[in-house]
Amino acid sequence: MSIVAVGSIAFDTIKTPFGVAEEIVGGSLTYFALAASYFTDVNLVAVVGEDFGEQQMRVFAGRRVDLQGVEKAKGKTFRWGGEYSYNLNSRKTLFTELNVFESFQPKLPESYQQADIVFLGNMHPSLQLSVLDQVTSKRIVGMDSMNLWIETTANELRDALKRVDILKIDDSEARQLSGEYNLRKAAAAIQKMGPQMLVATQGAHGSMLFNAADIFAVAAYPLEDEVDPTGAGDSFAGGFFGYLAQSRSLDEATLRRAIIFGSVMGSFCVEDFGTRRLERLSFDEILDRYRKIKTLTHFEDV
Amino acid sequence: MSIVAVGSIAFDTIKTPFGVAEEIVGGSLTYFALAASYFTDVNLVAVVGEDFGEQQMRVFAGRRVDLQGVEKAKGKTFRWGGEYSYNLNSRKTLFTELNVFESFQPKLPESYQQADIVFLGNMHPSLQLSVLDQVTSKRIVGMDSMNLWIETTANELRDALKRVDILKIDDSEARQLSGEYNLRKAAAAIQKMGPQMLVATQGAHGSMLFNAADIFAVAAYPLEDEVDPTGAGDSFAGGFFGYLAQSRSLDEATLRRAIIFGSVMGSFCVEDFGTRRLERLSFDEILDRYRKIKTLTHFEDV
Numbered sequence: 165m166s167i168v169a170v171g172s173i174a175f176d177t178i179k180t181p182f183g184v185a186e187e188i189v190g191g192s193l194t195y196f197a198l199a200a201s202y203f204t205d206v207n208l209v210a211v212v213g214e215d216f217g218e219q220q221m222r223v224f225a226g227r228r229v230d231l232q233g234v235e236k237a238k239g240k241t242f243r244w245g246g247e248y249s250y251n252l253n254s255r256k257t258l259f260t261e262l263n264v265f266e267s268f269q270p271k272l273p274e275s276y277q278q279a280d281i282v283f284l285g286n287m288h289p290s291l292q293l294s295v296l297d298q299v300t301s302k303r304i305v306g307m308d309s310m311n312l313w314i315e316t317t318a319n320e321l322r323d324a325l326k327r328v329d330i331l332k333i334d335d336s337e338a339r340q341l342s343g344e345y346n347l348r349k350a351a352a353a354i355q356k357m358g359p360q361m362l363v364a365t366q367g368a369h370g371s372m373l374f375n376a377a378d379i380f381a382v383a384a385y386p387l388e389d390e391v392d393p394t395g396a397g398d399s400f401a402g403g404f405f406g407y408l409a410q411s412r413s414l415d416e417a418t419l420r421r422a423i424i425f426g427s428v429m430g431s432f433c434v435e436d437f438g439t440r441r442l443e444r445l446s447f448d449e450i451l452d453r454y455r456k457i458k459t460l461t462h463f464e465d466v
Numbered sequence: 467m468s469i470v471a472v473g474s475i476a477f478d479t480i481k482t483p484f485g486v487a488e489e490i491v492g493g494s495l496t497y498f499a500l501a502a503s504y505f506t507d508v509n510l511v512a513v514v515g516e517d518f519g520e521q522q523m524r525v526f527a528g529r530r531v532d533l534q535g536v537e538k539a540k541g542k543t544f545r546w547g548g549e550y551s552y553n554l555n556s557r558k559t560l561f562t563e564l565n566v567f568e569s570f571q572p573k574l575p576e577s578y579q580q581a582d583i584v585f586l587g588n589m590h591p592s593l594q595l596s597v598l599d600q601v602t603s604k605r606i607v608g609m610d611s612m613n614l615w616i617e618t619t620a621n622e623l624r625d626a627l628k629r630v631d632i633l634k635i636d637d638s639e640a641r642q643l644s645g646e647y648n649l650r651k652a653a654a655a656i657q658k659m660g661p662q663m664l665v666a667t668q669g670a671h672g673s674m675l676f677n678a679a680d681i682f683a684v685a686a687y688p689l690e691d692e693v694d695p696t697g698a699g700d701s702f703a704g705g706f707f708g709y710l711a712q713s714r715s716l717d718e719a720t721l722r723r724a725i726i727f728g729s730v731m732g733s734f735c736v737e738d739f740g741t742r743r744l745e746r747l748s749f750d751e752i753l754d755r756y757r758k759i760k761t762l763t764h765f766e767d768v
Contacts, residue, residue, distance in 0.1 A: 251647045345553045348688050369671040370685050381685035381762050383672050386650050420765040454768055460683050461763060463722040466756055 165409040168276045169196055170209040170295045171285025171308075171398070172265060173216070173234065177245035178394050178437060180252065185392075188438040189223045191242060192285045192308070195395035198442040199402025199429040201227040202450060204409035206402075207276045209233040209295060213241035213264045223439060232273045237264040252390050252434075253368065272298040279303050281409050283401065284328070286310050289320040296327055304414070306330045306405050307359070308398075314341050325358040332363040332401050335372070347372065348379070363404065363423065365397055365430075373423050380420050385431040385457050392437045396430040399442060403429030421454075428453045467711040470578045471498055472511040472597045473587025473610075473700070474567060475518070475536065479547035480696050480739060482554065487694075490740040491525045493544065494587045494610070497697035500744040501704025501731040503529040504752060506711035508704075509578045511535040511597060515543035515566045525741060534575045539566040554692050554736075555670065574600040581605050583711050585703065586630075588612050591622040598629055606716070608632045608707050609661070610700075616643050624659065633661040634703050637668045649674065650681070665706065665725065667699055667732075675725050682722050687733040687759050694739045698732040701744060705731030723756075730755045 171193030178185045197206045207230040212220075214236065224231060242265040245258035270291055278301045284292040286308040296305065307328045313321050314337065321341075325331065331354060339345055342353035351362045351374035362374040366384070373380040404426035411418045428450055435441040473495030480487045495512050502508045509532040514522075516538065526533060544567040547560035572593055580603045586594040588610040598607065609630045615623050616639065623643075627633065633656060641647055644655035653664045653676035664676040668686075675682040706728035713720045730752055737743045 346690070346692060348690050366671065369668065370683075372685070372688065379688060379762055380765070381672075381688065382765070383674070383683035383685050386674065386681060386683065388648070388650050390648060417766050421768060424765055451768060458765070458767055460681055463682070463684070463726055463760070464719050465760055466723060466753060 165280035165412050166205040166207060167200055167281045167283055167405055167409050168207045168209065168233075168272065168279035168295075168299065169193060169200070169283040169285060170270050170292070171196060171287065172242055173210045173212050174242040174244050174265075176394060176438060177243070177258070178392055179247040179258070180392050181248070181250050182391055183437065185437040187243075189220050190244070190395060190438055192395070192398040194223065194439060195398035195433065195442065196283065196285060196402040197224065197229050198227065198439055199399040199433070200406030200409070201229050202429075202445065202447055203403070203406030203425070204228065205230065206406070207233060207279070209270045209272060209276070211235045211237050211264050211268045213237060213239045216241045223443065233271070233276055235271065237267075239264045246394065248393070252393050255393075270295045270298075277301070281306065281405055283405050284308065284324070285398070289313055289317050289324040292324050293320070293327070296324075304329050304408070306332060306401070308332050308401060309337065309341075311337055311340055322357065328359045330361040330363060331359040332365070332404065334397070335364040335366045338362060338364045348374075361419070363426070365400055367393075371400070371423055371427060373419060375416060375419055378416055380423060382423060382427060382457070383461060385427060385453065385460065387431055387434060390434050393434050394438060396433045399433035400426040400430035403427070424454055424457055425450070427457060467582035467714050468507040468509060469502055469583045469585055469707055469711050470509045470511065470535075470574065470581035470597075470601065471495060471502070471585040471587060472572050472594070473498060473589065474544055475512045475514050476544040476546050476567075478696060478740060479545070479560070480694055481547075481549040481560070482694050483550070483552050484693055485739065487739040489545075491522050492546070492697060492740055494697070494700040496525065496741060497700035497735065497744065498585065498587060498704040499526065499531050500529065500741055501701040501735070502708030502711070503531050504731075504747065504749055505705070505708030505727070506530065507532065508708070509535060509581070511572045511574060511578070513537045513539050513566050513570045515539060515541045518543045525745065535573070535578055537573065539569075541566045548696065550695070554695050557695075572597045572600075579603070583608065583707055585707050586610065586626070587700070591615055591619050591626040594626050595622070595629070606631050606710070608634060608703070610634050610703060611639065611643075613639055613642055627660040630661045632663040632665060634665040634667070634706065636699070637666040637674070640664060640666045650676075663721070665728070667702055669695075673702070673725055673729060675721060677718060677721055680718055682725060684725060684729060684759070685763060687729060687755065687762065689733055689736060692736050695736050696740060698735045701735035702728040702732035705729070726756055726759055727752070729759060
């Protein structure tokens with residue numbers, strides 16, 4: 165199975181207590197694609213500006229990533245800057261320059277229209293819907309979103325959710341979207357909006373999968389060194405949907421393994437600035453961390 | 467194996483968005499003892515005032531709880547009041563009246579001096595040390611503590627920690643005690659202070675066990691109804707040490723099961739005000755929730 169994924173490609177400036185990285189290639193789709201490409205072919209839909217050249221494209225070189233759907237538009241690439249506090253758990257946005265992303269109209273190349281899995285990265289729900297409208301195959305639809313769209317485009321978001329199979333958001337966003345603080349109640353409310361499944365990530369605390377009446381919960385892998393959490397959620401999504409595409413199944417055992425692979429990719433992402441750690445990963449390292457999480461969380465029956 | 471446990475017995479007034487409970491029997495030792503008594507015999511060391519009568523003692527009636535070490539002193543029983551915000555995750559202390567607890571000097575009855583497991587509930591580290599000094603057997607020592615003692619009695623706490631085997635504190639307290647934000651580094655630093663094991667609870671997010679070089683992590687059981695988190699951490703400790711006492715072992719598999727039983731008892735505690743849910747539990751319900759957590763967290767190898 166292949167994935168068509170839409171999202172942002174950006175220049176990120178990241179400040180943490182451990183250092184600064186300026187104008188490195190980031191954006192939600194970049195993290196998603198790098199993570200997913202360890203498992204399957206990923207077809208990207210995005211826009212970059214004239215300042216995004218060969219050198220920047222190199223991050224995707226030699227990977228299972230198709231760039232036909234990445235449009236080069238007149239103007240500058242989306243730019244984002246963020247600064248993390250000492251504990252890396254709170255982040256302040258320093259600036260957001262939408263640039264070419266402001267007038268982005270996703271256009272799917274013909275070869276993308278038979279997608280098996282469509283992943284709608286975090287963006288205006290109308291853009292997410294316009295991508296769905298261009299896919300002609302029967303497919304699995306995954307979606308990410310955020311507080312901004314819950315607050316400002318509630319109706320469009322509701323419309324989009326009706327066509328989504330798997331919603332992947334933070335637990336705080338799940339609470340906000342549903343108006344329920346209790347996560348089980350939040351999941352039940354969201355399942356009534358359309359998605360059969362909710363993947364609720366909890367930052368450094370782990371993640372949960374609500375699939376019909378089944379619930380799966382896993383603690384996060386405890387890292388020895390946390391460097392930069394930028395992109396961890398997108399990398400989680402990449403690992404999760406990438407593994408689903410590789411497995412060609414949505415049974416409960418596969419979904420649970422996909423959550424673990426999501427957790428694995430998210431944890432690697434945090435180990436270095438930007439996409440650096442994702443770029444120098446091997447599949448053996450991915451499998452090794454999966455097994456470490458298995459050992460870490462194993463306990464016997466009574 | 468039996469447990470000797472020292473801590474507070476109190477009158478609690480609890481306000482939550484779901485209701486109010488006034489002057490109900492609480493205190494860290496009450497929760498600990500009720501939870502542990504489902505697994506083993508618990509010998510209590512505490513002080514109550516003249517206002518703590520037969521009616522209040524009834525909470526312990528018919529349980530595997532020995533009250534010989536509960537001294538009745540002149541004056542009023544320790545009182546505490548707290549109020550929870552809508553999400554139950556943040557709490558404001560309304561009042562603390564130490565009363566007879568202020569001049570508490572723990573005295574162990576002779577029959578307690580051959581304890582197998584000593585649990586030092588959250589209190590001034592000098593009092594914790596005075597309990598240890600009265601135990602003549604070679605035993606396993608568990609300890610709870612809090613930010614107040616980390617901040618105001620650092621030296622005494624360091625002295626006490628040298629004699630502790632298992633420290634059970636919140637993850638935020640582990641970070642504060644060690645000065646390390648990263649939980650693995652925090653655990654390593656704390657293990658150098660004395661305790662071989664750190665049990666770090668993370669509220670509604672789960673818990674972790676650091677045992678020498680082994681790490682175990684489990685997500686919290688997602689409750690359908692959360693009513694009152696008061697005493698959840700103490701109930702966790704009761705389940706954890708109670709199961710260790712019942713099992714007469716400290717091997718890794720037993721310790722991991724003990725963490726799950728701790729998590730089970732903490733989760734039940736939250737389902738009703740004060741000790742109500744702990745009082746009307748059956749061991750079958752405890753086993754059933756253990757198995758639910760097993761199902762909830764299970765995933766297959768790759």
